[in-house]
Each structure stands twice: as structure tokens, then as C-alpha cells.
Amino acid sequence: MTNQVDTPVKRSYSEAKKVQVFDGEFMPHVDSMYNFAYRLTFDEDDAKDLVQDTYMKAYRFINSFQEGTNAKAWLYRILKNSFINDYRKKSKQPAKVDYQEVEQFYNSEDTPSSATVDLRMETTKDMIGDEISNALNSLAVDFRTVVILCDLEGFTYEEMAKILDIPIGTVRSRLHRARNLLREKLGTYALSMGYN
Amino acid sequence: MLDNEATSVQEEFFNSHIEKCMVCFAHYNVEKQIRQLLKTKMNKKSVPSALANEIRGKIVK
Structure with missing residues (x-):
């Protein structure tokens, strides 16, 4: 062995x-x-x-x-x-995006202002499964993974750190960025549907 | 908080805060809803029935 x-x-x-x-x-x-x-x-x-x-x-x-x-x-x-x-x-996929780069890029950006929060709250209710699924699938694989592990499978931060071989702090920040990306995407969807 | 990773002290502080702060309260609800949506709307794919048997068959030779 x-x-x-x-x-x-x-x-x-x-x-x-x-x-x-x-x-x-x-x-x-x-x-x-x-x-x-x-x-x-x-x-x-x-x-x-x-x-x-x-x-x-x-x-x-x-x-x-x-x-x-x-x-x-x-x-x-x-x-x-x-x-x-x-x-x-x-897999013969096109060039990969370096998630560290992405992570840094998004870390430099503040969370969206609360002005649009109310809008999203109304619209996410009516959102169909496809949209949320697409939003999740469009995330880079490392972001997608933490969301799946946390929200769908209910792993703790500690378990995720072990699964992914990354420090717990990285789990936290990655999850945070993933959530922001997800919220942005879902917000865009809400806007595109003419809810505003 | 939403991931059940907050300590009880943090939780208490948070709960008393969102009672007073509309912005955070709204924000909290959006986050909660997104999680809810993820859980409920992500259609689970059912495993091809043969898969479990295939795996099982390879183990027990």
C-alpha cells in the first residue's frame, strides 16, 4: 500500500x-x-x-x-x-481562473450597499430553482464547493477546512466571497426580470 | 450566525442588535432566504440505481 x-x-x-x-x-x-x-x-x-x-x-x-x-x-x-x-x-476545459486572484479581486470590493436589499428580499421568494442553480453553477469551483458543503450538506467550518485542506480562516473568507457573488448574481437576475 | 458557528455571546449580541437595526435585520433576512432557497430549490439528482450496485459489486469479489 x-x-x-x-x-x-x-x-x-x-x-x-x-x-x-x-x-x-x-x-x-x-x-x-x-x-x-x-x-x-x-x-x-x-x-x-x-x-x-x-x-x-x-x-x-x-x-x-x-x-x-x-x-x-x-x-x-x-x-x-x-x-x-x-x-x-x-477535462479539456479552457484556461482556468486562479481563484486566489479572484478572491483577492473581490476582497478589495465592499459588500453591496443595503439600498437594494429590500428589492432582493421580495424577489428571491419567487425565484425559480433554475435561477438559483445557475447562479451557483456560475461560481468558480472553489467558491461553489464551499457553498455546497456549507449550505447543502451542512458541514461545519472545521469539517470544511479538513475536507478542503485549507485553514479555517480561508473557509470563512471564501464562503463570504461566495455568498457575495451569489447575492450579486441573484440580484442581477431580479433586476433583469423587471422587478424594479 | 447563519452557519451556526457563532458563540452564544455573539448570538445574543446579534439578536439584540437586529431588533433595533433595520438595515442589518433586512440584510440578515436576505441571507437567510438565499440559504433557504439553496436548500429547497436545488433539485437533488437521484443516483443512477445501478451505481450503488456497481460499486458494491467491485468491492465484494
Whole structure:
């Protein structure tokens, strides 16, 4: 076995135990794993591959998983790393935007004034799923990820920091920027629909 | 606050503040609604039924 997963603890489950842990702790999350994968890849087949790949890795490195700990966070971390390592390499997408750059750019900008707040409050109520979905999907992948992890999956900041391998402060700022971007996009939508 | 990451002291301060401050109150509500929307309107994709079995089949050989 390679030392790809960083753990000082060496466990050794029996084959039967492995299957039991796999079924009991990993398989229940297949639904949200698939949804997460789809939100990253925007492609059903890629999402499927990514989830399968993740579960294969999880099984291969099952000895570094401690029973009863946060299996979901552990799986998410594997999936997210697989996505970055394999999928991004494979996909022939155009040049990537450096999110640090984006982050800095947006950090220099103040939050929108409260003048438009009331408008948004009225309009977001009527907004259909497509719009919010598009808004989320249009975010850069790193921003999208934190919103998914936090709002859709309900991970804590600490769990997100572990999943993403970033400091908790970065989780916070990234989430903050993501929220502002989302609010801007949804606000634009509201305006374009002639609500003003 | 909205992510349940605030301490109880922070929460108390926040709650007493938004009672008095309209701007923050409105802002808070917008944020709350966006989160609500995300949760409810994001249609969950259902997993291809074969996927779980496929994975399961690869494990138990």
C-alpha cells in the first residue's frame, strides 16, 4: 500500500470487517456524493465515474479510516481530491481562473450597499430553482464547493477546512466571497426580470 | 450566525442588535432566504440505481 493517505495510525481490518464498514459507513452517503460530484462536473457520466473512483479509493485505504469517525467528511475529501487530481487534468476545459486572484479581486470590493436589499428580499421568494442553480453553477469551483458543503450538506467550518485542506480562516473568507457573488448574481437576475 | 458557528455571546449580541437595526435585520433576512432557497430549490439528482450496485459489486469479489 502506498502512503497516499496521511495517517500515523495503522489499522488492519479483516476482509469481513472491511465490507461491514464499507456498507455501514460509506454506502449511505452515495446519494450526496453523487450530487456533489454532479455539481462539480456538470456531467452525469463524469459524476458517476468520480463517485465510483472515490469509493474504490475509500475501500483501498479503508485501514486509514477510523470506524465511527466522520465518514462523510472523509469521503468528501477523497472525492474532492480525486476531482482535482484526475478529472481536472482530463477535462479539456479552457484556461482556468486562479481563484486566489479572484478572491483577492473581490476582497478589495465592499459588500453591496443595503439600498437594494429590500428589492432582493421580495424577489428571491419567487425565484425559480433554475435561477438559483445557475447562479451557483456560475461560481468558480472553489467558491461553489464551499457553498455546497456549507449550505447543502451542512458541514461545519472545521469539517470544511479538513475536507478542503485549507485553514479555517480561508473557509470563512471564501464562503463570504461566495455568498457575495451569489447575492450579486441573484440580484442581477431580479433586476433583469423587471422587478424594479 | 447563519452557519451556526457563532458563540452564544455573539448570538445574543446579534439578536439584540437586529431588533433595533433595520438595515442589518433586512440584510440578515436576505441571507437567510438565499440559504433557504439553496436548500429547497436545488433539485437533488437521484443516483443512477445501478451505481450503488456497481460499486458494491467491485468491492465484494
